[in-house]
Every structure is written in C-alpha cells, then in structure tokens.
Amino acid sequence: MTEVFQQLINGLALGAIYGLIALGYTMVYGVLRFINFAHGDVFMLGAFAGYYFAPLVNRFLPAQSYFGGALVLVLAMVVCALIGMLIEFLAYRPLRNRPKLTVLITAIGVSLFIEYTCQHAAVFGAAPRKFPDLIPATTWHIGGLVIASSQVIVLVTTLILLIALRFIVQKTKVGTAMRAVSFNEQAAVLMGVNINRIISFTFGLGSALAAAGGILYAMNYSSIEPLMGVQTGLKAFVAAVVGGIGNLPGAALGGLILGIVETFAGGIPGLSNYRDGIAFAILILILLFRPSGLLGKPQVEKV
Amino acid sequence: MTSFLAIAVSGCNKPAGEAPNSTGPIKVGQFASLTGKEATFGTSSDEGTTMAIEEINAAGGVLGRKLQLLTEDTQSKPGEPATVVNKLIARDGVVAILGEVASSRSLEAAPICQQSKIPMISPSSTNPKVTEVGDYIFRVCFIDPFQGTVMANFATKTLNAKKVAVFTDAKSDYSKGLAKFFKEKFVANGGTITVELDYNGGDKDFKAQLTAIKAANPDAVFVPGYYTDAALICVQAKQLGLAVPFMGGDGWESEKLVEIGQDAVEGQYFSTHYHPDVGSERSKQFLQNYRRRWKDKTPDALAACAYDSVIVLAEALKRAGTTDGPKVRDALAATKNFPAVTGNITIDEHRDASKAAVILQVKDGKYKYLETVAP
Numbered sequence: 001m002t003e004v005f006q007q008l009i010n011g012l013a014l015g016a017i018y019g020l021i022a023l024g025y026t027m028v029y030g031v032l033r034f035i036n037f038a039h040g041d042v043f044m045l046g047a048f049a050g051y052y053f054a055p056l057v058n059r060f061l062p063a064q065s066y067f068g069g070a071l072v073l074v075l076a077m078v079v080c081a082l083i084g085m086l087i088e089f090l091a092y093r094p095l096r097n098r099p100k101l102t103v104l105i106t107a108i109g110v111s112l113f114i115e116y117t118c119q120h121a122a123v124f125g126a127a128p129r130k131f132p133d134l135i136p137a138t139t140w141h142i143g144g145l146v147i148a149s150s151q152v153i154v155l156v157t158t159l160i161l162l163i164a165l166r167f168i169v170q171k172t173k174v175g176t177a178m179r180a181v182s183f184n185e186q187a188a189v190l191m192g193v194n195i196n197r198i199i200s201f202t203f204g205l206g207s208a209l210a211a212a213g214g215i216l217y218a219m220n221y222s223s224i225e226p227l228m229g230v231q232t233g234l235k236a237f238v239a240a241v242v243g244g245i246g247n248l249p250g251a252a253l254g255g256l257i258l259g260i261v262e263t264f265a266g267g268i269p270g271l272s273n274y275r276d277g278i279a280f281a282i283l284i285l286i287l288l289f290r291p292s293g294l295l296g297k298p299q300v301e302k303v
Numbered sequence: 304m305t306s307f308l309a310i311a312v313s314g315c316n317k318p319a320g321e322a323p324n325s326t327g328p329i330k331v332g333q334f335a336s337l338t339g340k341e342a343t344f345g346t347s348s349d350e351g352t353t354m355a356i357e358e359i360n361a362a363g364g365v366l367g368r369k370l371q372l373l374t375e376d377t378q379s380k381p382g383e384p385a386t387v388v389n390k391l392i393a394r395d396g397v398v399a400i401l402g403e404v405a406s407s408r409s410l411e412a413a414p415i416c417q418q419s420k421i422p423m424i425s426p427s428s429t430n431p432k433v434t435e436v437g438d439y440i441f442r443v444c445f446i447d448p449f450q451g452t453v454m455a456n457f458a459t460k461t462l463n464a465k466k467v468a469v470f471t472d473a474k475s476d477y478s479k480g481l482a483k484f485f486k487e488k489f490v491a492n493g494g495t496i497t498v499e500l501d502y503n504g505g506d507k508d509f510k511a512q513l514t515a516i517k518a519a520n521p522d523a524v525f526v527p528g529y530y531t532d533a534a535l536i537c538v539q540a541k542q543l544g545l546a547v548p549f550m551g552g553d554g555w556e557s558e559k560l561v562e563i564g565q566d567a568v569e570g571q572y573f574s575t576h577y578h579p580d581v582g583s584e585r586s587k588q589f590l591q592n593y594r595r596r597w598k599d600k601t602p603d604a605l606a607a608c609a610y611d612s613v614i615v616l617a618e619a620l621k622r623a624g625t626t627d628g629p630k631v632r633d634a635l636a637a638t639k640n641f642p643a644v645t646g647n648i649t650i651d652e653h654r655d656a657s658k659a660a661v662i663l664q665v666k667d668g669k670y671k672y673l674e675t676v677a678p
Binding site for chain 1: 338339340342343378379473498499500501502503505507508510511512514515517518531534535538539542543544559562563565
C-alpha cells in the first residue's frame with residue numbers, strides 16, 4: 001500500500017511538470033491553431049537558464065534557499081518568455097497568412113535548430129550536466145512514505161502558476177483579448193484587439209511556464225542536457241491533446257494523468273521498459289472514446 | 304543492361320585498406336564517443352590512443368613508417384558508428400579500426416570491418432557478441448560472463464547479500480548481457496533476484512522503478528549501465544530513502560559519475576579493467592607518461608585499454624611485416640602473453656583477451672582499489 005502512495009506522489013510530481021509544459025502547447029493552439037513543436041526546447045532552455053542563473057543568484061543570496069530558488073525560477077521564466085516571443089517574431093510571424101502546414105513545418109525546423117545549436121561544444125555541449133541544488137534537499141518520512149522537498153515544491157509551484165494563469169486569462173484585459181482571438185480572430189481585430197501583441201504575449205506566457213517546468217524537472221531529476229526537451233515535450237503535447245487541446249484545465253489534467261499512468265507502469269517488473277508505450281496506449285484509448293479530449297468540446301463541422 | 308550495371312559496380316569496388324607498397328604514414332582509424340551521453344568514454348579512449356601512437360612514432364614508428372591516427376566521433380548515438388567507420392575504411396583507407404567502448408556501437412561497426420577484411424580492435428566493449436561477429440574482430444579486455452561472475456561473487460561473499468535487485472538498461476547490449484551473467488552466477492551462488500526492472504538509457508526519471516525496487520526490500524542493487532544513468536539512479540534512490548549498496552560494471556567508470564552523483568554514489572562499488580594503484584612496471588610507466596602528457600590527469604581503465612589496443616596492433620603489424628588486412632588479422636590472433644598496461648594479453652580462440660578484473664569503491668569522490676579478481 002505504501003508503494004502505491006509513493007508511486008502516486010512520484011507520478012503527481014512528474015505529471016505536474018507535464019501539465020505546465022502542456023499549457024504552453026494548448027495556449028498557442030488556442031490562439032493560432034497550430035502546434036509549436038519548439039516548445040519542448042524552450043523547456044530545455046529554461047533548465048539551462050536556471051543552471052547559469054543559480055551561481056549568479058548565489059553571489060548575493062545563500063545557496064540552496066527557497067528565496068534564491070524562487071528568484072532563479074523567475075529569472076529563467078523571464079528569459080524564456082523573451083525567447084518564446086523572439087521565436088514567434090522571427091519564425092512564425094512572417095508566415096501568419098500562410099497555410100498552417102507551413103508554420104507547423106517551420107516549428108519542427110526551429111525545434112531542430114535549437115536542439116543542434118545547443119549541442120555544439122561552443123554553446124552547451126551534448127554532455128549531461130549536474131543541475132545545482134536550488135533548494136535545501138530535505139526529505140520527509142510519513143509512515144513508510146518518503147516525500148522530497150523538491151516534489152512538494154513542484155506541486156506547490158504548479159498550483160500557484162495555474163491560479164496565476166487562470167487569473168490572467170479570465171480576469172485581465174489581455175486575457176480577455178486572448179480569449180477573443182481564440183474565439184474569432186477577425187472579430188477580435190474589428191473590436192480593436194492588437195493581434196500581434198496578443199499572440200506575442202501568448203508565446204511569452206507559454207514559454208515562461210515551460211521554463212518553470214524546465215527548472216522543476218531539473219530540480220527533481222538533477223541532470224540536464226540539450227535533448228531533454230524532446231521526449232518530455234512530446235509527452236506534454238500528448239497531455240494537451242488528451243485534456244482537449246485549447247482547453248487550459250484540460251492540459252493540466254492531461255499532464256497529471258500521463259504522469260501517474262507512466263509512473264505506475266514504470267514500477268511493474270517486466271513492464272517497466274514499456275512505460276512510455278503503456279502511457280501512450282491508454283491515451284489512445286481515451287481519445288477513442290472522447291476524440292476531442294477529456295475536457296475539449298466536440299467541434300461541429302459546418303458545411 | 305544487367306551486365307553493364309555489374310561492370311559499373313565492380314569498377315568502383317576497389318579493395319579496402321591501402322594499396323600495396325604504399326609509403327607514407329600507416330593510417331589507423333578510431334571511432335569514439337567524444338561527445339554526448341558517454342562522452343568521457345570517448346575522451347579517455349582518445350587520450351590513451353593518441354598517447355600510444357605518439358610514443359610509437361617517437362620510437363621510430365612501425366615497419367619504418369609512422370602511424371597516423373584518424374579519429375571520428377560517434378556522438379554516443381546509434382547509427383553514427385556505421386557512418387563513420389564506412390568513411391574511415393572507404394574514403395580514408397585505414398588499415399585497422401580501433402573502438403568503441405559501448406558494445407552496442409561496437410556491434411554496429413563490426414560487420415562493416417568484417418566485410419571489408421579490416422581488423423577491428425575494441426578496447427573495452429565487454430559484450431561477448433562483439434567478437435562473435437567475425438574473425439576480424441578482436442578486443443583487448445575481458446568479457447561480461449567473467450565480469451558478471453566477479454560482481455556476483457562480490458555480492459555474495461563480500462557484501463553478504465542474499466537478495467539483489469537488478470536494474471537494466473533495456474537499450475544497451477552491454478547492460479542486458481552483464482545483467483544476464485550476473486543473475487546466473489548470483490542464483491548459482493544461492494542468492495535470489497528479488498525484482499528485475501528496466502530503464503531506457505537517457506531516461507531522467509527513475510523514481511517509478513526505484514520505488515518498486517525499494518518495496519522489494521533487496522540487500523543490494525545491481526545497475527549494469529553507463530555512468531550518467533547510474534549516477535542519476537543513485538541520486539534518486541537516495542531521495543527515496545533506498546539506502547542499500549549499489550553495484551555496477553566498467554560502464555560506471557567516469558569522473559562524471561561522481562560529478563553528477565556526488566554524495567549519492569559515495570560507498571558504491573563497481574568492477575573495471577585497471578586501477579592506477581596496482582599493476583606491473585609497465586602500468587606504472589604508463590601512469591607517469593599519461594600524467595605528463597595530459598596535464599596531471601589520472602588515467603582511467605578506458606584510457607589504459609585504448610592504449611593497449613594500439614600497442615597490440617603495432618606489435619601485430621610488426622610481426623605481420625605488412626599492413627595487408629588478412630595477414631594483420633592472423634598476427635593479431637597469434638598475440639600471446641603480450642605485456643600490456645592492463646595485464647598480459649593473450650588473444651584466445653574467440654578473439655577476446657582473458658585478463659583480471661579489479662573492484663573499486665567510491666570513497667571521498669575518488670575510486671578506491673578494493674581487490675583484483677583473476678579469471
């Protein structure tokens with residue numbers, strides 16, 4: 001029984017990170033109707049930003065403090081928000097009026113460009129690195145359960161970011177504009193919404209969440225490398241689809257389901273090697289019965 | 304049309320290796336994982352190889368000619384070895400191939416060398432399948448049936464372990480082979496394998512499997528993987544409160560193990576080919592020269608094995624008296640009691656070297672020598 005709860009904790013921490021990344025996929029899909037495949041690489045850049053900011057922050061704040069960790073997190077989120085906006089400005093904006101397929105292929109190109117540039121020895125190099133300990137590494141023992149401080153931080157941070165995101169999207173002017181663009185781009189323009197600004201903001205917001213995911217992932221699993229975003233990004237994309245792409249709570253829910261299923265599959269002898277396969281198979285099952293995702297609304301095709 | 308094609312094809316089909324009576328340097332090809340997940344394997348091997356070639360050239364070379372080393376990077380990725388070894392043989396015309404450390408990547412290159420009749424010497428691939436590819440494939444290290452036995456006996460006798468969990472990299476031939484031989488011997492010793500789990504090399508999250516391992520309550524855990532994964536496994540095991548000894552094979556040997564694993568790898572054990580503290584006069588000499596050549600760096604087993612692969616090849620070239628592939632092959636196969644850095648090398652009928660293994664323990668971030676196990 002302890003094992004089940006322990007796996008649940010492991011799975012929740014992993015799923016929360018998937019959820020954070022999935023939010024970025026889902027938001028961009030909501031306003032632009034295309035999948036930003038470079039999103040997983042922004043996640044990786046977030047982890048590396050944390051790697052480089054940590055020693056800088058430690059100069060004036062004690063190493064391994066919660067406050068220092070939070071500062072590193074915020075700095076990485078800001079850097080990645082700028083990177084996300086830059087990617088949109090350079091790669092996607094010139095293609096705004098082209099077929100969606102063109103933009104999709106460009107996104108794959110951007111993703112490969114980031115991955116292979118970062119693997120060059122002059123940038124990060126391909127070798128994995130140890131991620132610095134940002135927060136005090138404590139573990140709490142409750143019964144037979146072991147909960148690491150990093151796992152608690154992952155869950156708490158994700159919750160805070162989700163609430164903040166919900167506030168931005170539902171209560172602020174820019175959030176209202178985002179929703180307007182996602183409903184009907186042309187009508188939004190007629191109402192005086194600056195489309196370019198809103199799309200840029202969406203990319204910034206999504207990339208900041210990916211950066212937060214990157215830092216939390218690196219904190220929890222302690223090593224980073226330039227290709228860490230490939231598999232994780234793919235899983236987060238699937239999480240977004242399962243939750244119902246375009247739907248924000250759906251992305252978070254999809255992430256949690258994926259993380260938990262994957263973790264339970266990983267703990268079964270004989271099946272542990274197929275954990276990704278089992279997770280994806282269950283997702284296919286969900287999509288068979290709910291093709292637009294768990295929380296997505298079925299779209300009626302009008303002729 | 305068919306005959307025309309046949310002629311066109313055969314016209315390009317020049318024999319591999321160099322033209323007879325060539326002068327100039329003898330080209331030796333090396334493929335190594337200089338970057339990527341197992342980058343320290345390639346870097347160490349390359350340092351050992353380079354130093355050996357420099358020493359041989361300083362002493363006048365082989366057959367009156369200098370040796371020229373051509374190195375290609377496999378980026379620790381599948382697919383790359385075939386590409387780069389093809390290039391070394393077809394375009395550069397090397398007379399022999401040295402490499403790799405990882406068995407999966409050696410296994411990829413071996414059929415190409417075999418087909419081109421270019422001898423290949425793997426410095427430290429321990430999976431038995433590597434040299435089974437064909438009679439042109441050699442190695443200068445022990446193989447996993449021996450290494451697995453060594454660690455199984457160590458678990459039974461020294462650690463007094465009755466129940467061991469095995470955690471294997473399902474993507475790696477090396478890991479699967481070593482796990483199999485370890486299990487066979489450990490069960491024969493009267494022990495039980497409580498639980499067997501798999502991961503995929505390059506994974507970051509091992510907590511799911513480690514939680515299951517912890518629930519099985521083993522006395523020790525055997526992780527026959529490579530250093531990056533092994534270090535992360537130890538770190539996450541510590542986070543989960545799984546405080547039993549972890550053991551590994553020669554895939555653990557890298558300074559990165561300690562860099563990533565830090566205090567979580569402290570006290571863990573692994574087997575490998577060589578340790579600078581023990582060995583013959585030859586290996587003491589090697590240690591001194593290596594430190595002088597590579598800025599006081601202490602050689603690891605992979606550097607020593609790579610060095611040995613070059614001196615074994617040079618010796619065979621001398622005995623063959625030519626760079627002709629089949630003759631060099633015969634000379635390599637006849638290597639007997641050759642004094643090398645990692646011990647005396649005799650190539651057996653399976654083209655493997657039968658040598659002793661050493662068991663090391665991580666102590667204060669360094670590798671401490673524990674014992675030598677003779678075959």
